[in-house]
Amino acid sequence: MSAPDLVTDELVLTGRLTTASNATFLGTIGDAVVVYKPVAGEAPLWDFPGATLARREVAAHLVSETVGWDIVPRTWLRDGPFGEGMVQLWQEPDPDQDAVDLVPLDQVPEVGWRTVLEGEDQSGRAIALVHEDTPALRRMAVFDVIVNNADRKGDHILAMADGHRHGVDHGLTFHHEDKLRTVLWGWIGEALSTEELDGIRRVADALDDELGRDLAALLNPEELAALAERCTRLQGDGCFPAPSGEMPAVPWPLF
Structure with missing residues (x-):
């Protein structure tokens, strides 16, 4: 049996993810399980x-491919039952792993985790937002x-059984203004590794080549210019940034 053509073969819907803020469906293309988010x-x-x-989700996949860290699963634009939309290969995470967690403050692991913030739950119990301290999660940050x-x-972080970490849900990306809101703030001010700087350089160089041409069909010129500026700034600073601007530093809800 030949592999399905993911762009032209029929996309058959099998369910809907009702927790998503935008219309999000599960489906199949041949034997491939996919997520489908129609533009409609x-x-x-208010801010995008x-x-x-x-298109921003597809752009995120293109940057992921260029940086070389396999963060965003294969993502593309195609027609579907509700018109054009983003389609992404489904990834099945390991239910026994959590890359990010909320834990009681007195139970924060001493090794292998970073604390992002502390607060209280609905019952007044002290808790902490933590994430694992791993190269895979650093690359995602x-x-x-x-x-x-x-x-x-x-x-939005899928912990795979083999230790790999996939990132999904990248519709709110590439704004020309600073919009970084993330639960991955555990390395603020720390130096970027050679591997991380090499990845940034690959993106910066590719913006003058095929990547830049492909992104021009998905983003506007101001957004492309801001992307190039972020790469330049990251390379110059050589470290993880701190929150900036007037927007909250973390998304809400956190999960």
Whole structure:
């Protein structure tokens, strides 16, 4: 049996993810399980242009491919039962792993985790938002700075059984203003590794080549210029940034 053509073969819907803020469906293309987000199902936003989220998701995948860290699963634009939309290969995370968690403050692990913030739950119990301290998650944090991710929730990080970490839900990316909102603030001010700087350089160089041409069909010129500036600034600073601007530093809800 030949592999399905993911762009032209029929997309058959099998369910809907009702917790998503925009219309999000599960489906199949042949034997491939996919997520489908039609442009027609995008809710209007006050701070992002309308009907652009699907293209931003595809742009995030292109940057992920260029940086070379396999963060965003394969993502593309195609027609579907509700019109054009973003389609992404489904990833099945390990239910026994959590890359980000809320834990009682007195139970924060001493090794292998970073604390992002502390607070109280509904019952007044002291809790902490923590994430694992791993190279895979560091790379995702760097990627989020590059694409200016305004919505890196804990549930947008898929912990795979082999230790890999996929990032999903990248519709709120590439704004020309600083919009970085993430649960991955555990490395503020720390030096970027050689591997991380090499990844940023690959993106910066590719913006003058094929990547830049592909992104020009998905983003506006101001957003492309801001992307290049973020790469330049990251390379010059050589460290993880701190929150800036007037917007909250973390998304809400956190998960």
